[in-house]
Structure formats: structure tokens, C-alpha cells
Amino acid sequence: MLRTNTCGELRISDVGKKVKLNGWVQRVRDKGALVWIDLRDRYGITQIFGEEGVTDKELLNQMKELGREFVISVEGEVAERFSKNDKIPTGDIELKIEKLEVLNESKVPPFKIENETDGGEDLRMKYRYLDLRRDVVRSSLQIRHRMAKSVRDYLDHQEFIEVETPVLIKSTPEGARDFLVPSRMNPGEFYALPQSPQTFKQILMVAGFDRYFQLVKCFRDEDLRADRQPEFTQIDCEMSFVEREDILQTFEGLAKYLFKEVKGIEVEDFPRMEYADAMSLYGSDKPDIRFEMTFKDLNEVAKGKGFKVFDDSEAVLGICVKGCAEYTRKQLDEITNWVKRPQIGAKGLVYVKCNADGSYKSSVDKFFNQDDLKAWAEVSGAEANDLLLVLSGDLKKTRKALGELRLEMGSRLGLRDKNVFKPLWVVNFPLLEWDEESERFHAMHHPFTSPIPEDLKKLETEPGEVRANAYDMVINGVEIGGGSIRIHNRDVQSRMFDALGFTKEEAQAQFGFLLEAFEYGAPPHGGIAFGFDRLCSLFGGSDSIRDFIAFPKNTSGRDVMIDSPSPASLEQLKELGIKLFEEK
Template sequence: MYRTHTCGALSIQEAGKTVTLAGWVQTIRKFGAITFVDLRDRYGITQLLFGEELNRELENNPLGREFVLQVTGTVKERSSKNPQLLTGDIEITVTSFTILNKSVTPPFTIQDDTDGGDDLRMKYRYLDLRRNVVKQNLELRYAVNRAARNYLHENGFMDIETPFLIKSTPEGARDFVVPSRMNEGQFYALPQSPQTFKQLLMVSGYDRYYQVVKCFRDEDLRADRQPEFTQIDCEMSFVEQEDILNMFEGLIKYIFKEVKGISYTDAVERMTWEEAMWQYGNDKPDIRFGMQMANLKFPAYTFPSKTPAIANGLPAGFKVFDEAETVVAIAVPGCSEYSRKQTDELTEWVKRPQIGMKGLAFIKCNADGTYKSSFDKFFTEEQLKAIAGAAQANAGDLILILAGAEERTRKAISELRLEMGKKLGLRKEDEFKLLWVLDFPLFEYSEEDNLTGGQAGRWVARHHPFTSPKPSDIATMISNSPVIKDAANYLAHPYANIKANAYDMVLNGNEIGGGSIRIFQRALQEKMFAALGMSHDEAIHKFGFLLGAFEYGAPPHGGIAFGFDRLCAILGGSESIRDFIAFPKNNSGRDVMLDAPSTIDDKQLDELSIILKDK
């Protein structure tokens, strides 16, 4: 037996017992004729005391950091207790020890405040995983996984595995493809999600399915994206949207309770996609704080039912506003005292390539009721006051205004709002706010000419091709042709106003889950494929198996998939999902520990009938 207890198990109640521990040497501290060693394993740290006799033995057989050590000794009460440790009341007076394995000097210190950079720690990830802070992240991940499985099991869901080697049907992100040796010249793809399989399971009668499943997408990476990632993937039969929302609100609230000890009793707010874009500039708003947008000017085609926040429109005369497609503003509370240096820093912030604006205008709402702006010579005090009213600004607030092209400006004001929320401490890591965003457009317009039917551009699915229109829009979709004849007036096409029976769950400004009620009738699914510019033959080639299944009594069904890695990162207070994945890839999609991807030898290439193209 290598150990009787772990390094986090012993307390004062075990004083006097003889125990055996095994683990890694964290630190070594010599004090004259005695030596203290901190021994670490997954469960904690225990202090060891090597007395005079064993200390002499250590001189001949010295310990080093990360040596694997086994010790036997007696549990004693510590004279100087450490309340920061689970075992801080005791130490082990060692009577014998065995070095089970030695270690070379690690490339970085294995402790919370390490001296290793990201690249170095990624290369030696198996050492980085020994650090307590990384261990806590993986423990949280396990807790979320366990809680999700428990909730779904209790609600009648069955965990069913689906294949990883599937047919390539690229619709959104690029597929990872796998050559087949036994089928020369043909390829599998790794699944971007189990979407069609879970729908087939609904056809098969398994009315409540889930998986905690790996998915693969060959797309550009960022802090919250990896080439392989994990979803909590779920599907239900004989449900409407309301059934899905209620079931999976319950799932997330259960996870909050089990993992974070948070009783989330508030009703989850709901917002249409249009309202989210109108008030916040994006479809995953952080609603932990206010600072909603004032839409001072915008193209009528964007939100036909909306009117500018200023009843008579912005006054003319200021070229920046006059020539802009969109002018939007936010009122930042309590910041009217910002200095010239501070407003200049914000201007440079919005000019960064990631934001892409040419400049920033502002109005200071002074405590005495007066107004001072960066464009005073173009607007009167009353006009500045009207903008302040539209932005719902109070005395002491700073109004920040962006002007430019519609899409870019709306995205930029959204990012600026989040930046100001962060600066003011309004985006608290220990505060969680859920939101459902509903009624997305079913289609987006793409200028790409699909070369069929003389189309001027084409429709692409905002969600995916299996999302059903809202019931009230199905007739519109079926009775109208998807062909776009006039690109300039594509918004007048009936398809432009079709709403999807889709929903996203947002947590603290991050989309953590998305799903929809699915199409389950062959005729409507074929109409959807045609709307996306897919010929009949192409639809049969890619999805004939699904269309065929719909002819055998497919039930109404819908589902949702949660970004498991992202959910863990948010609950753990991190912006990067890599911190919650045992063996992640870097921002170039490389595993620097394994040095993958890598070349394969000529023999393997020959077996796969692959010839590499010269660059």
C-alpha cells in the first residue's frame, strides 16, 4: 500500500496515528538539524518534519522539487498552525521515507503564482495540471458535468452516443475531414454537432436525449473558441418553445445551486432579437447593468417599426452626424468629470482596429444642469439637452456618441458599453444574470451569387438549416419563392421578415446555449434547403437520409446545445475556456505539448492515396 491517507485528509482528530502518505515534493525548508517538506497531491498539502536522524539521511539522499515521495510517520499537532491549509493543524513526524521517483528541475514553479508563461505551461501541460488553480478549474468542470447529468437523468433524458466519423455537410464552419483507407478517395468528417443524429433519435422514438459530447469546427480561434469543444447537447419530442425554455432554465438554475451554491430564484428575463439589437447593439447583451443605447439616427430598413429617440431627429449642421448612416449613444453614470486625457483615451480605444471607428463624440451633463460637448459649436444647449433626454442621462453623467455605418457602429457602441461597464466595476464576476433572446430572423442575406435562378445574392441560415420558422411564418415561407431579384431591395422580400422558432440563453453577456424548434416535415425541410440555394440533387446527396426519415412519422421536436467549456469558464470567473480544458490547443490550433498537427510519413500517405500539393 503506497498510502493510507491523502495529503488533504488528516486533521487534529488523527493525532497520534501512524500514517503513510505519498505525493510530490512542493517545497523544502531546512532549519539546522531538521527539515520541513510540504508534500502535495490532488487533495491538498501536508507538512512533513524530518528529525535529526532522517535529516542526516537526507544529506546523502537529498530531495528535490517534484520528487515523488512516500513517507510513514506519526500525526502530531503543529506548534505553528496554518489556517490556509486543510491540514494546517497537523504535521507528520517522519519515521521512514522512500523516494519513488526523482524529477529534474521543472521549467517553471508549480504553484498558484507561477513564473511560467502561457507557451511554456502549454508545452508542459502535464506539469501545469499539478497547480492548485488549474486543479480547481477541472474540479469545477467535473462538478458542472455531474450536475447536468443528474438533472437530465432525473427529468427522463437518456444519454445516447452518436458517431464521430460522419458525412461532410459543410454549412457553417469548415469541417475537419478524415481520409478513409478502406474507401479510397473518400473522407469522413468530424461532427460540428450531433444535430442530424439527435433529430433521427427523435424519429426513432427516444423522446428525451442528451450527450456531453465533443464537437469539431475548423475555424479561427479566440479565447472562448477551440477547434474541439464540448456541448451539453439535448433534444426533446412533442414540445413547443415554452417547454424547452422551462426545462433548460431549470437545468442552469440546478447547476448554479449544485456548483456555486446560488439559488437563482429570479424569473429569467426574455427579450426579442430586435429589442436586444435596438437596446444593446448585439444579440447577447450583458444585462447586469443599464447603459442602454439611445438610437439617435438609423436607416429605416434596420428596424422599420422603430423611431429615433429624438422626436424631430438630430439637428443638421454637424458633418459627422449628417453623413453617418447611424448615430447611437450611451449615458455613462457619474463620469461627467472625466478629464481631457480620459476622453482622449476612450477616443483612441474606439479607433482600434478591433472596434474600427473614426472617432468619438461626447456630452458632459454637469451637476449644475449645464452641458458641455465635443461639438459645442454645432449644437445649442437645448439641442444637447434633447440628446441627454433621449439617452436618459442624469446630471453627472457622460454621454458617449458614435456615428458611422450601421452594422459597425452598433457593434462598436456595444463593445464600448461593455468596456465602460468593466471600468466602473459593473460587470462583477460573482454576479450572474440569465437572459433568453428569442425571435431571431430565420435568414440572413449574403451578397454571394449562388448562380441559380438569376439570384442577386442568396439567403443563408442564421441558425442552421433545420430550424423551423415561427408557426405564423410557415405559410409565408411555403407560398413565396426564395429567389432574390433585386439586391438593393432584398429587405422587401417576404423572407427577410420570417422569424425563426429559435432561442439563445445568455449569461453575463455570453451566449451559453442556443437551440430551436426543428423542421420535422419533409416538404418544409425541402423548401428550407431550396431557400438556401441548395438544388434538389444536392439536398438529396447531403441530407437524403434525414428527408427519408421524415416520411416515417417524425414527431414535432426541438432542442438546445450549451457550450459546456464556456459555461465552466464563466462560472469560474475566467474569459478563456482553455483554463477549463485539461489539454487545450493554443491560439493557432496547435497542441504544443504533443507538437500536433504534424506531418505523416510517406507510407501512411500512400495507404490513404493522398498526394501532397507542392507549395
């Protein structure tokens, strides 16, 4: 080995030892007669020390000539540090240098390789290999490694088997857009990259692999944001001979195991919440339950008083913000402007201050008297010094806007602590949702989701009322994973395709292999898939999954380091039978 120890390994107990370290020069501090080098590797930083009159003069000069990010090898004796640094594990010692070898020089890096870097995101993504040297990025990938190992350990102990499924598959019409891959050997035909291994894991259940999992790469050609990437990783799982409760218990166990192994914390049993309750109380199918502030229906007490905005609305909903009656007009105007932003879409905001003396002050005093406002407060559970914030309009849009306002107020009041974790299961989603553009129903999850047994009879007559035997795991307002009990009967699957507007021919062409497999003894089965990148970012306290992916794409779907995607040559396109323009 070119080294005896790493740069994060040496402690006070090693004083007097002769060691050899390799790494990158973080910085050089030249004080003339004294020179220090901070030497960094993946494991930490060790201070290297040279002193005029003690260190060889040529060696001291060599130290002074080092540049940032030079790769060097140093030998010397471990000594107790005179001025200790309690911010790093190696802060009690330093290495008295005796020999130095430059293994490779470096150009001056385009940004500081430090946690508090001066490099913008685009620049750091272009030089990702430099960004990965920073502790904060490396620690994110170490969290990812520990998460992956812990997932495999837990599922292996639960007798799951990891099976790899194909990456080149068939395109399907449901869900997001597929990435297509042309086939040279089959001109005019295309593979698709999988959005998930859904049909393959169901086939594995038919094949008798009753407990399957895979940490699998998936692909979706969709618009990006902080928590999305065109390629991402799932913890993909499926189980046979189970009911919903078996799956919830198994994977609640996985989440608890990860919290304990990776974060060192215990979490309580996950509460269950109906989808309908999540929407009516929080305006979201992924509610953040770290704080209260649930929706209150004010229709009965707010309508019929001559205020046209409320009277003409389908819904009048409010939230009680505890202890905020002292908000100034400027603060309330700022919140009003916030909800009017296009991303939120509210037309305005009504507020009621519950004053300490028992009186009320609102933005609609000309329409509502003190008794009216008192009724609002009673319905909302508002007390002295509380603030009511009220939105109205179309039910669906008002719920969405008030849900966003609730989260914003939670953030402003410090109620969304990233070190507090509140998981839950959301269950019984709608099976289908109506799409105005295509004028047909779409599967809310996917077309293989089983209806709740008692709702199956409504599939042809009231498809919009059918509930899915589906469930999502939500932690701190983030959907971490979702799944369902699957359809395992060919007749029921055919009825589902009918409800989705598939012709018999389309269903056979797209999913004939699965329908046929169901005729050979398909067991009852169900599963779940977790967004692994998202789970890692939650555990790491970040809002962006890019921090937990070694080589992520930017918001335009580009890898700016390798400049991808890039044009293909005419020769490649000809070989694939693809013509982008008329040849001259």
C-alpha cells in the same frame, strides 16, 4: 495501498495517529537543525517536519537532499503544528517524519508548480502534465467533473437517455469548415468529424427516443481565440412532442440546478428578450444585463443642425454613463482612441458632460447649443454629473461599436462582477441572413430550424423577414447555449433548402436520409446545445475555456505537448490515395 491518507485529509483530530503519505515535493525549507517539506498530492498539502536530535540523522540528511517534484512516501506521527497556517485545510497539523522513501526522482521543472507560477502559457502547455499539478488548474477540472455529473443527474431525473452518435460522419456545406478524414477502404472519399450531432439527434426523435442527451465532442476547423478550440464539448439535447416553452422551462431548470449544485447560489427566473430588442438596446444578440447603459436613439434630436457627421449617418446612438461627467480630457481622448481601434471600427466619438450646475459641455459645442444638448440628455435619461457617449454611422456597424464601448465602460466602472450572474433567453432570431460574398441567404442557426409559424408564408416572398423559432441562453454577455424548434415536415424542409439556394439534387445528396426519415412519422421536436467548456469557464470565473480542458490546443490549433498536428509518412499517404506533390 501505498498510503493511509491523502495530503489534504489530516486534521487536528488526527493528532497522535501513525500515517503514511505519498506525493510530490512542493518545496524543502532547510534551516540546518530544522527541515520542513511541503508534500503535495491532488487533495492538498501536508507539512512534513524533521528536527536535529529528534529525527534520525541519516533521515534528516535524506530530507535535505530532496529536489522539487520528487515523488516520495513518508511515514510518521501526526502532531499539532506550533506555527499554524490558516490558508490551507491541513494548516493545524504536521507530520513528524519517521521514514522516507524516494519513489522517483525529478528533473528541475521548467517553471514553479504553484498557483502564482513563473511559467508563460506556451511553456506550461508544452509541459501540460506539470501544469496540471497546480491547484488552480486541477480545481478547474474538478469544476468540470462536478458540472458533468450534475448535468447527467438532472437530465436522468427528467427521463432523458444518453445516446452516443457517430464521430465519422458526412461533410455538409453549411456552418464552419469540417475536419476531413480520408477513408482507406473507400479511396477518394472522406468522412467529416461532426460539428454537432444535429441530424442524428433528429433521427433519434423520429426513432421514438423522445428525450435524448449527450456530452459530445464536436469539431470545427476555424480560426481560434480564447473561447474557441478545434475540438470542444457540447451538452446536446433534443425533445419530442414539445413547444418552445417546454424546452425553455426544462433547460432553465438545468441551469438553475447547476448554479445551486456547483456554485451554491439561487438564480431568479430568466427574463425573455426579443432578438430585435437585444440589438436595438445593446447592439448584441448576447447582451450583458448585469448593468444598464442601454442605447438611446438620438436621430431626431441630433440631426438637422449642420453637423455633417450626424446628418449623413444612418444612426446616431448614445449611452449614458452614470456619474462620469468629471472625466478629464485625457480620459476622454483615451476612450476616443479605444473606439477608433480596427477591432471596434468607429471613426470618432462625441461626448457630452452633464455638469452639476445644469449646464452642458460637449466636444461639438460649435454645432449644438445648450438647448440642443439638453434635449440629448432628456432622451438619454442623463442627469447632473452623467456623461453621454455618442457614436454615429451605418446602423449595423454603429450598434456593434457602441455595444463594445458599453462593455468596456462596464468593465472600467466595475459593473461586470464575475460573482454576479444575470441569465436571460434571447428569442425570435432571424431565420436567414444575407451573405454578400456568396450572394445568397444562409441559415442563421442551421437549415433545420423551424420558422415562427405565422412567418412561414414569407419564406419565398420575404425570406429576410422570417423569424426563426430559435432561442439562445445568455449569461453575463456570453452565449451559453442555443437551439430551436426543428422542422419535422418534409415539404417545409424542402422549402427551407430552396430558400438557402440548394438545388433538389444537392438537398437530396446532402440530406436525403433526413428527408426520407420525415416521411415515416416524424414527431414535432426541438432541442438545444450548450457549450460545456464555456459553461465551465463561466462557473469558474475565467475568460478562457483552455483552463477547463485537460489537454487544450493553442491559438494555432496545435498541441505543443505531443507536437500535433504532424506530417504523415509517404507510406500512409499512399495507402490513403493522397498525393501532396509529384514523386521524383
